[in-house]
Every structure is written in C-alpha cells, then in structure tokens.
Amino acid sequence: MPELPEVEVTRRGFADAIAGARVTRVTLGKPLRWPLGLAPEALQGARVQTVLRRGKYLLMHLLHESGEPGVLLWHLGMSGRLAFLPRDCAAPGVHDHFDLHTTHGVLRLHDPRRFGAVIYAPSEREGLAYKLLAHLGVEPLEPGFDALAFANALRSRRAPIKQVLLAGDVVVGVGNIYASECLFLAGIRPTTSACSISRSRALRLHQAIIDVLSHAVSYGGSTLRDFRDPSGQAGYFQLEAKVYDRAGLPCRVCGTPIRLIRQGTRSSFFCPACQKR
C-alpha cells in the first residue's frame, strides 16, 4: 500500500503527538516479516525522542531508562497502517499485530498481509536495521536529490526505467502508483531502458519525481483501498492520478485510452500518445 507519500503522511500524523512519551508495554499479534529483535519487555520505560523517515521506513528514536539509545524501525509493507489511539482503546483485532502502549496513547500497526515489520536495533548502524537501510538510494524530497547525479545513475542501468525506479537503490520511495505517475509527467514510457534516456529527459523525470511526490504528500497520499493516516483520515491523491488504475479510460491530457502492461509482476499504466518512447 504505502509509498513515500503515505509513509510521510503517516509520520506527520503521530510524530509530534508521541514525542516525549514513555513506553508502558508492548503487545504482539501474529508474527510479522521479521521478529522484533529483542524481548518486548525490554522496551518498557523507554522514552520516544523523534520519529523520522528513510524511504518507506519510519525510524523511531528511543532513549532507554539506562541512558542507552535505540531505534524502532517500522515498515508498513503492502497492507500496513498505523493508528495512534487513546490509551483506553479497544483490544487489538485479528489484524492488529503490534501495539506500542505509551503514556501519550497507543500506536497500533494493523497489517492484514503481514509484509510489514517492526524491528529494534541499538542504532541505525547495527544489525538488521543497517542491512535494510544500507542500500537505499537518495531521498527525493531532500536537497541531496541532485538532478545531474540522477541522470548519471540511470546511464549504468539497462533495465526498464519503471523497474529501476521501483528498485529504490537510485532514489527511494517511488512505488508502483507514483512510478507510473512520474513517468507520465515526464513523457517517458515505462518500458524504456534507463540508460537510453537522454540527459534532458532524465532531468525532466527528476523534476517529475519531486513534483508528483510532494503533490501527493500535500493531498494526504492515495487511498485506493484502505490507506488511512494515524487519525483515520483518507488521502485524496488518487483523484489526481493521471494514469494509475485508469486502464482503458481516456488520457486526461489527450484523450487516448490509457494502456495497462505488466512489468515483472507489477502493472504499469501509460498513455501511448503522451509517452511515445
């Protein structure tokens, strides 16, 4: 479900409210993609410092009572959703697999498919957390996302540009919805080999990624099926989508029917007239 905009909207939905809270207890449901990495009781008493985002991961920095730091890495997978609930909220349901009880409220991970995870690490630089974060590309909404460096990175990739964007090792956070949207905005066909894209068109794609993602964040993300921010609010970017999930419908720019193709196991949407190569 969640790509960068949904994860960022999720973060903004509870980061300030949970900052400074003390962990009172943790309750677990069914196993997630990876085990927590420490006994849940060991989180008791820890203070939440900040909640940051790296790609599609949320990084919750903790300070234990002992004075030692720690990090909880949250990933929403395909179907994960976080809710920040009152301390006296209802007991977890069948798909609620991680409740972080704190003095400010309960952060609950609801994840029917369980592709998500909550992972503890002493710091981002150690263990599984390090392994998961080490190969991530640059953040598209930060100054480090350099246009020329992006164009250069594409030159060494002969895979289709859509798959290079999804891989996340050049730039992070662009998932299946926004990859199609960015390529439409840049006028590039998803099947085009990344290394065959000219410098000027790569620069257009760089700008399209920034525009699409920042626009999506400001619309509260996309709610196609079930995305909700931590207060339960849906996103509205799907109403703005130019191609995603619009197979057979007229292109909003030129009226040509939007085409659906399969790349690997994922579907891609494009306008055959606006995206000629």
Place this chain on the structure above:
DNA sequence: CAGTGGCCCTGAGCGC
C-alpha cells in the same frame, strides 16, 4: 554486478 522471478500473506473481486 545487474537483472529476473519466486516468495512471504490475506482479502477482495470476478467468472462460472
């Protein structure tokens, strides 16, 4: 090293 496909898991939607 880069690229491809399998796989993890549950639920919804569709055709028959």
Place this chain on the structure above:
DNA sequence: TGCGCTCAGGGCCACT
C-alpha cells in the same frame, strides 16, 4: 451462494 482463480500500494533473496 459457493468455489477457484487472479490480483493488490513491497522488497528480500536465490539464481543466472
């Protein structure tokens, strides 16, 4: 109404 198939917003890992 029920069954079986396909597909869904992610991404690791084994293999070529």
